Amino acid sequence: MRAAFVFWLAGAGVLAGAEPAEAVPLWPTGAPGSVERRAEPEKTAGSNLSNIHHPSLTVHLPEAGRATGCAVIVAPGGGHARLAIQHEGWNVARWLAERGVAAFVLKYRLAKDDAAPPGALQPYTVDRDALADARRAVRLVRARSAEWGVNPGAVGIIGFSAGGEVALLAATRPEVPASAATDAVDRLDARPDFYALVYPGGLPRTDIQVAKSTPPVFLAAGYGDRQNISEGLAEFYLRTKRAGASAELHIYAGAGHGFGVRETNKGPAGAWISRFHDWLGDRGFLGTARP
Numbered sequence: 001m002r003a004a005f006v007f008w009l010a011g012a013g014v015l016a017g018a019e020p021a022e023a024v025p026l027w028p029t030g031a032p033g034s035v036e037r038r039a040e041p042e043k044t045a046g047s048n049l050s051n052i053h054h055p056s057l058t059v060h061l062p063e064a065g066r067a068t069g070c071a072v073i074v075a076p077g078g079g080h081a082r083l084a085i086q087h088e089g090w091n092v093a094r095w096l097a098e099r100g101v102a103a104f105v106l107k108y109r110l111a112k113d114d115a116a117p118p119g120a121l122q123p124y125t126v127d128r129d130a131l132a133d134a135r136r137a138v139r140l141v142r143a144r145s146a147e148w149g150v151n152p153g154a155v156g157i158i159g160f161s162a163g164g165e166v167a168l169l170a171a172t173r174p175e176v177p178a179s180a181a182t183d184a185v186d187r188l189d190a191r192p193d194f195y196a197l198v199y200p201g202g203l204p205r206t207d208i209q210v211a212k213s214t215p216p217v218f219l220a221a222g223y224g225d226r227q228n229i230s231e232g233l234a235e236f237y238l239r240t241k242r243a244g245a246s247a248e249l250h251i252y253a254g255a256g257h258g259f260g261v262r263e264t265n266k267g268p269a270g271a272w273i274s275r276f277h278d279w280l281g282d283r284g285f286l287g288t289a290r291p
Helices: 002-010 086-098 126-143 162-172 227-243 268-282
Strands: 043-045 048-050 056-060 071-075 102-107 155-160 194-198 217-222 247-252
Touching: 056 086, 056 126, 071 086, 071 126, 071 162, 086 102, 086 268, 102 126, 126 155, 126 162, 155 162, 162 194, 194 268, 217 227, 217 268, 227 247, 247 268
Parallel strands: 071 102, 071 155, 155 194, 194 217, 217 247
Antiparallel strands: 043 048, 056 102
16 A cells, blocks of 8 residues: 555646656556567657557555545547647546545557557557557456555546547446456456546447446537537437436537646636536445445
């Protein structure tokens, strides 16, 4: 528990500062298909991150006295070419941790990694590798729930832009736990208990199935965003409702794409994360910590 607390201290400055010092690898010895490249350093360009071959979770834990037991895995966007790690990653996680929600920023493998040389064959795909990373992240948080003060029945994922596609796949394509797996983490359920899509990609896909059993979803986008996102999200809300699953939708008139969590966003769209926190409470995911 002490190590996890150190992670939190390293990232406690909300909306400011750099990445916490350490991240927890999803697979300690390397992700399937990426073992030989796991030692390659990540590449940073401004607030964007790429060249991810050793996928991980960076842990932001709330103070013990404020912990609700709720956990949110945060998947930044970036067109599957990079991760917008600041306003769709660290800022989101720190905001949530200050309000009692354990947050875990997911560095997932990128299907269009812009760190690759021009013309080079991309080794990863969204459906195979990014989804595998999201599933493993859910399982890992559940596996270490006692250490991190998390209720294993209140573990969700939020995705932005391309990360929204990853979150969408994780929620709608739950993988059956491998009961015979040698790795105990892989024997746990990979289905998130809830998910959130913020100006998400992936909505035009025709292979997404929504059913009554699909986890509850929080949806947010800007009215001025691309049609397949702003209108697509409204259509996804209706589709989810018709399937009998729970959904809440927010469309902000004065916003476009990529607003995330920024100090400079003082408009109504900047309060989307407060609405998300309200939604978590309304759905019963806050204050559910187990002794």
